[in-house]
Amino acid sequence: MKRYLIPIIFFSTGLLLQFWLYFSWTTFGLLLTSTLLLCLLMYAISEMSTVPAQFEENVSTMVSEETAPVDPNPETQTANSELIPEIPFFSDTDPVSMAKELKNRDNRNLFSETVKEYILPKKNKKISSTLYAYYDGFGFTECFWQKDSLLIDSESNDLDWEEYEQNRILELLPSLNRSGRKLYLPLSLNQSLFGLICLETKDRFFENEINSFWESTILLSEKLLEKKEYHKALRDPKTYLFNKSHFYTTAKDRFYSHLHQNLILLKFINSSHSQEFAICLNEAVKKKGFSDIGLFQLEDHIIAGFIPNSNLEKFTTFIQSFVEELDSLDFNCELALGYSSKTEPGIRFDQWIKKAYRSLEDSILHNAA
Numbered sequence: 001m002k003r004y005l006i007p008i009i010f011f012s013t014g015l016l017l018q019f020w021l022y023f024s025w026t027t028f029g030l031l032l033t034s035t036l037l038l039c040l041l042m043y044a045i046s047e048m049s050t051v052p053a054q055f056e057e058n059v060s061t062m063v064s065e066e067t068a069p070v071d072p073n074p075e076t077q078t079a080n081s082e083l084i085p086e087i088p089f090f091s092d093t094d095p096v097s098m099a100k101e102l103k104n105r106d107n108r109n110l111f112s113e114t115v116k117e118y119i120l121p122k123k124n125k126k127i128s129s130t131l132y133a134y135y136d137g138f139g140f141t142e143c144f145w146q147k148d149s150l151l152i153d154s155e156s157n158d159l160d161w162e163e164y165e166q167n168r169i170l171e172l173l174p175s176l177n178r179s180g181r182k183l184y185l186p187l188s189l190n191q192s193l194f195g196l197i198c199l200e201t202k203d204r205f206f207e208n209e210i211n212s213f214w215e216s217t218i219l220l221s222e223k224l225l226e227k228k229e230y231h232k233a234l235r236d237p238k239t240y241l242f243n244k245s246h247f248y249t250t251a252k253d254r255f256y257s258h259l260h261q262n263l264i265l266l267k268f269i270n271s272s273h274s275q276e277f278a279i280c281l282n283e284a285v286k287k288k289g290f291s292d293i294g295l296f297q298l299e300d301h302i303i304a305g306f307i308p309n310s311n312l313e314k315f316t317t318f319i320q321s322f323v324e325e326l327d328s329l330d331f332n333c334e335l336a337l338g339y340s341s342k343t344e345p346g347i348r349f350d351q352w353i354k355k356a357y358r359s360l361e362d363s364i365l366h367n368a369a
Contacts, residue, residue, distance in 0.1 A: 015031065090280075094329055095329070095331055098283075099275070099277075099280055103279065112134070113227075114223050116144075116151060118220045118223045120220065122148050126205075128200050128202050131145055131154075132146065132197055135193050140169075140195065142158075165184055169186045170193070179204075180204040183198070183210065184196055185199065185214050187217060187224060188221060189222060189225045190225060192228070194224040195224075197217055238297075239282070241279070246296065247298060256349075261309070262309060262340065262341050263342075264307050264339050265338040266281075266302070267338075267360060269335070269336055269364065273331060278297065278303050281322060285305060290311055291305050304356075319335060322335075336363040336364045338362070339356060
């Protein structure tokens with residue numbers, strides 16, 4: 001009843017003023033309407049005030065559930081944890097083979113993403129299906145089948161075609177098969193070959209149609225070249241990690257942001273496979289969720305990354321397990337680790353970078369000793 005005390009006082013005061021000053025049905029109606037609205041407002045405020053109490057009750061219930069007694073038998077917990085061993089990163093391959101596969105996958109994904117974005121429009125009813133194939137510098141593998149405006153993923157099968165057809169494409173020229181039902185169009189620009197498009201028809205393609213179909217692929221070829229050049233501008237050509245230029249751009253963003261992240265530097269010491277190790281480590285770091293963008297290639301044997309404060313200890317443990325796994329595969333790998341935190345009061349951006357390099361040098365000297 002307390003919630004309606006203010007509306008009652010408001011209505012009573014207004015009614016007295018009506019009789020004392022001037023009474024009219026219009027002003028009385030306005031007074032009544034205002035009072036009802038005030039009642040609704042007080043009711044809503046009253047109901048909202050009960051929510052925190054209910055919320056506290058729910059939270060206390062959750063806390064009581066979370067703080068339930070732990071199983072006093074630690075042997076049971078240990079046994080359960082041993083049932084789920086951590087899966088090795090190099091479970092079914094070696095780092096050299098994995099690095100090669102990862103680079104091929106990166107190039108193929110770049111091709112696939114561009115094709116998805118700039119798929120050829122379905123204009124000619126003569127075309128029954130369209131195949132997009134990726135060129136890795138050695139051969140062509142299937143990538144997508146296009147049915148109307150729908151793209152269907154294909155397994156990475158080699159193309160089934162004749163040698164003269166392949167030679168024409170390698171010369172960056174269109175090729176029509178003997179039956180005239182398949183037309184191969186190279187996706188190329190500036191002497192760079194990215195892949196091909198194979199158009200199929202239930203009828204037959206004619207020589208005078210080839211140029212018009214070939215011209216329809218120009219936009220896709222331009223976008224493939226554009227994406228490839230952009231990729232080259234950001235990535236190291238040997239490892240495909242982000243390059244040194246992109247590192248400094250990203251480092252400034254991370255340093256001046258509100259995120260509490262450490263700058264990590266890693267150096268491969270006396271390793272003949274440092275590039276392959278860097279590629280595999282970059283993949284592992286992203287899979288484990290330590291970094292949202294991966295690692296950066298600063299020099300031939302030095303890579304960098306940005307790791308949140310909360311993950312620093314786990315990251316150090318992970319690096320140790322990564323090196324141990326390589327050793328178990330008879331791949332000699334020695335890593336020195338340096339880091340720098342920006343939580344130090346008054347630290348500048350250049351000091352943040354230099355501090356990480358000093359930490360890396362100390363780690364190298366410690367390992368040498």
